C-alpha cells in the first residue's frame with residue numbers, strides 16, 4: 463500500500479479515477495485534476511466534502527492549468543478521451559487529449575521535478591494481436607483505433623521522459639474495466655437500453671466478441687501495488703485469464719434486471735465487431751502481473767456479474 467504520499471490523480475472524477483481516489487485517500491494526500499468533460503463531481507463529492515481529497519478543475523490540454531499545480535510525489539494519470547467508439551469520427555481529438563495531454567503533463571512534471579507517473583494505458587495498443595493471450599513483449603503494435611494509437615504515443619513519451627529526465631513510469635495496459643461509477647462500456651449500454659425497452663436489446667456486432675473483464679477494485683489496487691514495487695519504467699498488463707462474450711454479458715444483465723423474455727437484436731456492427739476500431743477478441747497475458755505476487759479477487763465472468771449488481775442501483779436509482 464502506498465502511504466503518506468502527495469498524489470495527483472488526473473481524471474480522478476471519472477469511473478476508474480474516482481475508485482482510485484477513494485482507495486488512495488485512505489493513506490495519502492490526494493488531489494484530483496479533472497475538467498469534468500465526461501462526468502460531474504457525483505462520484506467524488508463525498509470525498510471532497512469530508513476533506514479526504516482536494517478537487518481542482520483543470521484541463522491537461524491547457525498549459526496554464528498544469529503550471530498552476532503544486533508539486534506531488536506521484537502522478538496517477540487517468541485523464542483521457544475514453545470514448546473508444548467515437549474515435550473514427552474525431553481521431554485528432556484522441557491525439558490532442560491522450561497524446562499531447564500526456565506530453566503536457568510530463569513537461570509539467572519535469573519542471574516541478576516530479577519523479578513518478580503511473581499511467582492508464584490500454585490493451586488497444588496491441589491492435590488485433592495474433593497471439594492470445596497477449597503478453598507485454600508482443601509486437602509489432604498495430605492499433606486499429608485512434609484511441610489505441612494515442613495511448614501508444616503517450617506510452618512512448620513516458621519512456622522518452624524516463625530516459626531523458628529520470629521520471630519513473632509504470633505503464634498499465636488495462637483490459638476492460640467494469641464496476642461501480644462506470645458511465646460507459648457494454649454493461650452500462652445494456653442497462654440503459656433495457657431501461658428504455660424491456661423487451662428488446664440491441665447488441666452492436668454479432669455478440670461473439672470476447673474480451674477479458676477486470677473489476678475496478680482489482681484494477682486500482684493492483685495499480686498501486688505494482689507501482690510501489692516497480693523500480694524502473696516498465697509495462698504491465700492488467701486483466702484476467704479467460705474471456706467473457708458480449709452474449710454472456712447480455713444474458714447476465716437481463717438476469718440481474720429480472721427481465722423475462724428479451725429479444726436480442728444484432729445491429730449496427732462492422733464486420734461482426736461493435737464498431738469500426740473495436741477489437742473482437744482480446745485477452746491479456748498477466749504472468750508479469752502475477753509474478754509481482756498480485757492476485758485478482760474476481761475472474762472475468764465474476765467481475766461482469768459483480769459490476770452489473772453495483773451499477774444497476776446507480777443507473778436505475780433504486
Ligand SMILES: NC(=O)c1ccc[n+]([C@@H]2O[C@H](COP(=O)([O-])OP(=O)(O)OC[C@H]3O[C@@H](n4cnc5c(N)ncnc54)[C@H](O)[C@@H]3O)[C@@H](O)[C@H]2O)c1
Pocket residue numbers: 472473474475476477478479495496497498499500501520521522523539540541542543544559563582583584585636637638639640645647
Ligand atoms: N474503462 C476501461 O475499461 C478502460 C480500459 C483501458 C484504459 N482505460 C483508461 O483508463 C483511464 C480512465 O478511464 P475511465 O473509464 O475511468 O474513463 P472516464 O471517462 O470515466 O474518466 C476519464 C476522466 O478524465 C477526465 N478528462 C477528460 N479529458 C480531460 C482533460 N483534457 N483534462 C482533464 N481531465 C479530463 C474526464 O472528465 C473523466 O473524469 C483513461 O485514461 C482510459 O483511457 C480505461
